[in-house]
Each structure stands twice: as C-alpha cells, then as structure tokens.
Amino acid sequence: MIDERDKVSSAEVISSKKSKKIIFFYWFIKNWFIDRLAAVAPVPSWRVWLHRLKGINIGKNVYIGYYVIFDRIYPEEITLEDYVEIGDRTIISAHQRGSLVNRDKYPREIKPVIIKKGAWIMPGCIIIPGVSIDVMSIVATGSVVTKNIPAYELWAGVPSKKLKSLS
Numbered sequence: 001m002i003d004e005r006d007k008v009s010s011a012e013v014i015s016s017k018k019s020k021k022i023i024f025f026y027w028f029i030k031n032w033f034i035d036r037l038a039a040v041a042p043v044p045s046w047r048v049w050l051h052r053l054k055g056i057n058i059g060k061n062v063y064i065g066y067y068v069i070f071d072r073i074y075p076e077e078i079t080l081e082d083y084v085e086i087g088d089r090t091i092i093s094a095h096q097r098g099s100l101v102n103r104d105k106y107p108r109e110i111k112p113v114i115i116k117k118g119a120w121i122m123p124g125c126i127i128i129p130g131v132s133i134d135v136m137s138i139v140a141t142g143s144v145v146t147k148n149i150p151a152y153e154l155w156a157g158v159p160s161k162k163l164k165s166l167s
Contacts, residue, residue: 087124
C-alpha cells in the first residue's frame with residue numbers, strides 16, 4: 001500500500017538523486033537497516049562505522065551517541081569533522097519540504113550541515129538543514145539549532161541562542 005504522498009515524495013527524491021526507482025529502493029532499505037543497527041550498537045566506533053556506510057562524512061575520533069537520527073535521504077550532505085561529539089537522541093536533518101498541499105510555497109530544500117572540529121552537541125538536540133556549527137562550540141541539551149554557531153561559543157534553548165563565549 002503506497003499512498004499519493006509516498007509516490008510524490010519518492011518521485012522527488014529519485015529525481016533529485018538522479019537514480020532509478022529500484023536502485024533507490026534498495027539503497028533506502030539498506031540504509032534503513034544500517035540505521036537500526038547504528039542506533040543500538042554497543043561500541044561507539046561501531047556506530048561511527050555504520051553511519052559512514054550510509055554516506056555521512058565523518059572524521060576521526062568522532063563520538064556518536066545512541067539513537068542519533070541523521071537525515072535518511074541525504075546523508076551525504078552531513079559532515080562531522082574530527083573530534084566531534086554527538087549526544088544521544090540528537091536529530092540532524094539536511095532537507096525539508098512542505099506537505100502535499102503546500103509544496104508550491106515550501107518546495108524541497110537540500111542544504112548541507114557541517115559540524116566542525118571539536119564541536120560538542122549534547123543529547124536531544126535538533127539541527128536543521130543548512131546549519132554550520134564552528135570549531136569547539138557547544139550546543140546544550142535539548143537545543144534547536146536554527147542558525148550558524150560561531151567558533152568557541154556555548155548555545156542553548158529553543159531556538160538556540162548564545163549563552164557565552166568559550167575563548
């Protein structure tokens with residue numbers, strides 16, 4: 001059973017990825033299974049390895065907590081540089097789009113997310129498409145990051161705001 005929303009959305013994604021329907025389907029199912037494994041893998045380096053298999057750009061000595069959700073359709077648009085730490089249950093998305101009835105006003109947008117060297121994302125954060133979190137910055141637990149965060153700053157809240165400079 002596939003409804004109209006699924007048909008429209010999958011056609012958009014297949015077109016944007018310049019893929020064939022069957023290839024995209026297998027790619028999506030493969031990544032779905034990898035997601036399930038990565039969510040609960042008991043060793044942090046295993047979680048990193050599994051997320052790399054999905055196409056996320058991950059540097060060295062990166063920590064990814066349990067149940068972290070990375071964009072499932074455009075994982076290649078996410079970059080985690082060296083020594084980044086991502087807390088449990090964080091969500092990082094590289095795309096957004098409107099519903100079937102407002103797609104003309106809110107078309108699909110794909111924007112890269114970059115988390116730079118040494119940044120620390122505490123548990124339960126949400127990072128929206130197009131955001132860059134600069135070197136050695138910290139995002140406090142439960143924050144929603146809606147704009148770029150400069151280097152060496154602590155941000156918190158919904159939406160997140162600068163609390164203090166760390167330099």
